[in-house]
Amino acid sequence: MTVVLNQSFTGVGIGAVLLLVALGLTLTFGQMGVINMAHGEFIMAGAYTAYVLQRSVDGTGLSLLLALPPAFLVAGTIGALLEWLLVRRLYARPLDTLLVTWGVSLMLQQLARDVFGAPNVQTRAPDLLTGNVSVAGVTLAANRLAILGLALLSVLALTLVLRLTPLGRRIRAVVQNRDLAEVSGIATERVDRTTFFIGSGLAGVAGVALTLVGPIGPTMGTNYIVDAFLVVVVGGIGQLKGSVITAFALGVLQSVLEYSTTVSVAKVAVLVAIVAFLQWRPQGLYTLRTRSLA
Amino acid sequence: MTTTAPPGPASATTRPRASTPRRLRAPAAFLLGAVLLLGAAPLALPDSRLNLLAKYLCYAIVAVGVSLAWGRGGLLVLGQGVFFGLGGYAMAMHLKLADAATAGERLPDFMLLYGSSDTLPWWWQPFADPAFALAMTVLLPMTVAGLLGFLVFRRRVKGAYFAILSQALAAALSIWLVGQQATTGGTNGLTGIQGFFGYDLADPVNQRMVYFVIAVALLLLMAAARQLFVSRYGELLVAVRDSEERVRFLGYDPANVKLVAYVVAAGMAGLAGALFVPAVGIISPALIGIVPSIGFVIGAAVGGRASLVGAVLGAVAVAWAQSTLSDAFPAAWTYLQGLLFVLVVGFLPGGLASLGALRRTRRRAPASVRAAAPTTSAVATASTKETA
Numbered sequence: 001m002t003v004v005l006n007q008s009f010t011g012v013g014i015g016a017v018l019l020l021v022a023l024g025l026t027l028t029f030g031q032m033g034v035i036n037m038a039h040g041e042f043i044m045a046g047a048y049t050a051y052v053l054q055r056s057v058d059g060t061g062l063s064l065l066l067a068l069p070p071a072f073l074v075a076g077t078i079g080a081l082l083e084w085l086l087v088r089r090l091y092a093r094p095l096d097t098l099l100v101t102w103g104v105s106l107m108l109q110q111l112a113r114d115v116f117g118a119p120n121v122q123t124r125a126p127d128l129l130t131g132n133v134s135v136a137g138v139t140l141a142a143n144r145l146a147i148l149g150l151a152l153l154s155v156l157a158l159t160l161v162l163r164l165t166p167l168g169r170r171i172r173a174v175v176q177n178r179d180l181a182e183v184s185g186i187a188t189e190r191v192d193r194t195t196f197f198i199g200s201g202l203a204g205v206a207g208v209a210l211t212l213v214g215p216i217g218p219t220m221g222t223n224y225i226v227d228a229f230l231v232v233v234v235g236g237i238g239q240l241k242g243s244v245i246t247a248f249a250l251g252v253l254q255s256v257l258e259y260s261t262t263v264s265v266a267k268v269a270v271l272v273a274i275v276a277f278l279q280w281r282p283q284g285l286y287t288l289r290t291r292s293l294a
Numbered sequence: 295m296t297t298t299a300p301p302g303p304a305s306a307t308t309r310p311r312a313s314t315p316r317r318l319r320a321p322a323a324f325l326l327g328a329v330l331l332l333g334a335a336p337l338a339l340p341d342s343r344l345n346l347l348a349k350y351l352c353y354a355i356v357a358v359g360v361s362l363a364w365g366r367g368g369l370l371v372l373g374q375g376v377f378f379g380l381g382g383y384a385m386a387m388h389l390k391l392a393d394a395a396t397a398g399e400r401l402p403d404f405m406l407l408y409g410s411s412d413t414l415p416w417w418w419q420p421f422a423d424p425a426f427a428l429a430m431t432v433l434l435p436m437t438v439a440g441l442l443g444f445l446v447f448r449r450r451v452k453g454a455y456f457a458i459l460s461q462a463l464a465a466a467l468s469i470w471l472v473g474q475q476a477t478t479g480g481t482n483g484l485t486g487i488q489g490f491f492g493y494d495l496a497d498p499v500n501q502r503m504v505y506f507v508i509a510v511a512l513l514l515l516m517a518a519a520r521q522l523f524v525s526r527y528g529e530l531l532v533a534v535r536d537s538e539e540r541v542r543f544l545g546y547d548p549a550n551v552k553l554v555a556y557v558v559a560a561g562m563a564g565l566a567g568a569l570f571v572p573a574v575g576i577i578s579p580a581l582i583g584i585v586p587s588i589g590f591v592i593g594a595a596v597g598g599r600a601s602l603v604g605a606v607l608g609a610v611a612v613a614w615a616q617s618t619l620s621d622a623f624p625a626a627w628t629y630l631q632g633l634l635f636v637l638v639v640g641f642l643p644g645g646l647a648s649l650g651a652l653r654r655t656r657r658r659a660p661a662s663v664r665a666a667a668p669t670t671s672a673v674a675t676a677s678t679k680e681t682a
Contacts, residue, residue, distance in 0.1 A: 035454045086640060094454050095370045096639050099595060102588060103635030110628040226465050226584065229458045264473025271466045275445055275459065282449035 005138045007259050008252055013144035015251025016151040017213065019244060020206040021224045022231040023154055026243045027199035028079075029232050031175045032192060034087055035098040039228070040221020041108035042079055042200045046071035046207025047123075047216040048116060054123050062126055064208060071204035078108075079200020083193050091192075105221070112218040120215035129212060143212040150209050154202060155244055161198075162240070171195055234274055236284025246285060250274075323603065324517060331509040341498045348505040348573040350613040351512050355566035357594045357609035358512070358519050358602065359559030364591065365599035366523060367555040368535030370453075373460035374563045374590040376467045377435035379582030381564030383471075384434055385571045386484035387418060388427030393488050395422075403486065404479045415477050424491060428568075435564030436557050443556040447549035452538070461584060468583035483578025490572040504572045511569060512606070515562055519602055522558070531555055563590070589616075592631075596638050598647025608645060 021043060028036050050067035057063045082104060090097045125143060133140045162168035170191050173181040182188050210220065231250060235242030250270060257266035278284075335347060356374055363369045390402035399406065401414060421427045442463065446456055471478045479485070493500040522528050533541050534548045541548050571577050580586070590609075597608015619627040638645060 029454070033454075035457075086636065090640060093643070095368075095457060096643060098370065098372075098454065098457060099588075099591065099639045100636050103632040103639070105632075106635070107629055107632035110625055110632070114625060222584070226458075226462050230462055233455050233458055262473055264470045267469045268466045271459075271462050274462075275442065278451055278455075278459075279445055279449055282451050 002138060003259075007255050009138060009140055009144075011252030011255035012148065012248060013141065013251070014254055015248035016144065016148040017206075017210065017224070018227055018231055018251055019247035020147065020151045020154060020209055021203070022228040022235075022243050022247055023151070023158065023240075024199040024202035024206070025228050025232050026235065026240060027158075027195055027202070029229070031171065031237075032091075032195060033094050033237075034091070034196075035094055035101070035229075036079075036082075036087070036200075037098055037102040037225065038082060038105040038108060039101075039200070039203050040223075040225035041105045041112075042075040042203035043207040043210065043221040043224065044108070044112060044216070044218065045075045045078055046204030047211050047220060048112065048207075049074045049204065050208045050211050051116075051121055051123050051216050064123060064126065064211065067208050068205055071208045072201040073204075075204025075207065076197040076201030079203070080193055080197040082200075083196035087196065088189065088192065109218045109221075116218070118218065120217035120220075122215050123211040125212050147209045147212060150205070154205060155240060158198075158202070159240060167191075167194060230271075230274055232284075234277060234284055236281075236286040239284075239286035242284055242286040320520060324513070327516070327603075328513055331513065332506065335509075336502060336505065341501060344505050345501055345573065346614075346617065347610075348501075348508050349570065350610045351505075351508045352566045352570040352573060353590065353593060353613045354606040354609045355508075355512050355515055355569070356563045356590045357597070357605040358515050359562035359566075360590055360594040361599060361602050361605035362519055362522065362531075362562075363555045363559035364594065365601070365605060366528060366531045366535065367552055369552055369556055370457035370591070371460055371556070371559060372457045372584075372591065373462075373464035373587050374559070375464045375582035375584075375587035376460075377439060377560040377563035378567035378570070378586075378590070379467060379471075379577065379579075380435045380438065380567065381431040382567030382571050382577035382582070383478070383484065384421065384427055384430040384564075385568035386487060386577045387421040388424060389487045389490065389571065390484055391418070391422045392424075392491070396489060402484075404482070404484070405476065418477070431568035432561045432564050435560040435567075439557045439560030440553065443553045444549075447552045447556075450549070461587065464582065464587040465584050468579040471579045471582075479578070481579060483576055483581070484571075485576045485578070487571060487575045495572060495575060501573075504569075508569045508573060511565065515565075516602055516606065519562075523602065527551070527554070592635060594645075596634060596645055598645030600644065601647035604645050604647025608647075 021039075024042070025036070025039055028034050028039070049071040050064055053067045053070060054063045057066070082101070086100055086104070087097060090100060129142045129146050131142050133142055133145060160168075162172060170181070170186050171194075173184070173186055174188050174191050174195075178188060181191075207221075210216075210224075214220065227250070231243055231246045234250070235244075235246040253273065254266055254270055257269050261269070331351075336344060339347060356378055360371060360374060363371045390404075394400065394402045401412065405414075421430070442459070446459060451459070471483075472481050474480070488495055490500065490504065493503065495501065495504070530541065530546060530551050534546075534551045538548045541551070567577065567582075570581075589612075593609030593612040594605035595608070596612055597606065598604025616627070616631070619630070642648065
């Protein structure tokens with residue numbers, strides 16, 4: 001019983017990381033149809049922001065908390081810049097966006113290598129987050145718990161923004177019907193840029209969280225990007241709840257399979273499961289109902 | 295490019311060329327390619343260079359398939375490394391077994407090193423048979439592609455979704471190979487291949503023979519692909535790329551059209567992988583993962599995805615630049631590679647091959663046609679018909 005609980009908590013931990021990484025993608029890929037391969041490098045930018053801040057401010061680890069807003073701003077600004085320079089010119093060609101942003105991600109990785117050096121670096125976690133918490137015989141790693149909390153908080157914040165603010169209303173309008181939104185007087189280009197800013201900023205937040213569970217390196221983003229894209233594909237376009245459910249489901253599936261087989265077999269099995277799932281729901285868990293054929 | 299404009303009714307609007315008759319241009323280009331690859335290159339290049347060229351030509355074979363599936367079919371195949379790898383591993387498994395047999399061992403060397411059991415795994419055993427292994431280099435990739443393609447296209451999973459799934463497949467296969475160290479060689483892959491069907495690969499003469507095999511394979515596949523491009527199937531494939539729903543309403547099943555392109559491209563990648571092994575002497579997960587898989591697409595994109603010759607030349611040029619520049623200036627090359635990709639894909643979607651076609655189109659077509667991506671004369675004529 002404890003094994004099952006332990007494994008499912010590990011799965012929830014993996015799911016929380018996946019969710020944090022995929023959250024920004026849900027916005028940019030799901031809502032705007034833009035496939036941003038440089039998303040992983042925005043994660044890296046957030047992580048390096050935390051690293052720089054910790055080196056220059058203090059050594060206690062509390063700076064990780066302080067790093068969240070700057071990481072959001074740094075990654076978001078890079079994202080908005082990318083949107084302004086390249087992505088907005090390619091809205092009609094989503095597949096080409098994928099390749100172009102991959103070129104950008106190559107350059108950003110090399111930039112990180114030139115600035116911070118090729119070897120991985122590490123941040124110091126706060127003492128509070130280094131141990132384990134035991135609840136009813138189940139051992140919970142504190143850093144995983146913190147990531148879970150941060151992920152849920154981010155989902156909550158994003159939901160509130162989308163549901164309650166004028167900006168969120170405009171974003172939803174553009175997602176549902178871009179042409180109608182435009183003739184209704186919404187500056188869709190400005191909304192696009194803001195969406196990209198928020199989505200990329202969330203990648204920065206994810207980057208800070210990832211410093212708790214792994215080293216910071218120029219290629220850290222690529223480890224997560226494929227899994228994160230799969231979350232969005234399975235979750236469905238433009239739906240936060242789809243991504244939330246999918247992230248945790250994939251996380252638990254992964255950890256259960258890893259426990260019963262090996263890490264590498266689990267990866268393949270998860271992919272097979274995803275293809276099988278798409279047979280049942282080709283558009284993902286939740287879809288935006290439209291009358292278009294596509 | 296001769297290959298971009300299909301003959302028949304669609305070519306009625308393309309400009310006839312005065313100097314050479316149209317129907318002689320493709321055979322002439324083919325002949326020129328054959329003379330360069332089979333005559334000039336082996337005479338002019340020293341052995342080491344020729345061996346490098348053999349490696350680039352393997353990438354070019356993959357690019358032929360990419361040009362078919364992506365350039366003509368609009369399927370962004372981000373996982374060609376999987377098929378390249380399956381073909382490569384099938385070939386390498388046979389060659390390792392043959393090497394072991396020559397050396398008098400029962401098992402390939404790496405299995406003796408870190409294998410836990412002293413029996414050959416059951417799925418290695420049939421690869422001792424050369425005919426089976428050779429068939430598998432093409433059939434295995436085609437089967438995997440056929441299964442994935444059937445399931446995915448049937449349910450109309452397309453565009454970016456398909457690209458991401460194929461990329462995830464590349465990631466999964468390389469991770470799986472790394473995990474099975476005792477039976478696949480793990481991260482190292484299958485290395486140190488010495489013989490090729492009885493020929494010693496250390497002998498430069500045999501290396502030259504491998505080069506000729508690869509060059510002939512490339513030429514044959516290019517000729518076959520060109521016939522496919524100009525066939526009715528080729529026109530249907532372009533139609534599916536440009537307006538899938540319209541093709542469906544005309545009574546065709548786009549899923550089958552796409553499936554054929556995907557499976558053929560996979561077979562070509564498998565063959566390329568199989569030929570890569572004797573030329574380079576190694577196949578490993580690092581050669582087939584996400585990054586090399588995107589690399590296969592880059593070459594075709596830079597040269598011109600919809601143009602067969604463009605894709606092949608692009609693949610060779612990018613591979614050459616990669617190995618020449620990345621040794622001398624690793625950092626600068628990464629920037630250059632990224633920049634090249636951004637500029638070509640972002641602002642010249644037809645690749646370098648479209649520069650000439652672009653100039654011709656500009657003189658002839660209205661602005662609305664020029665805006666249509668990817669800019670090749672074939673697409674331009676197709677969209678002219680659409681707007682008419």
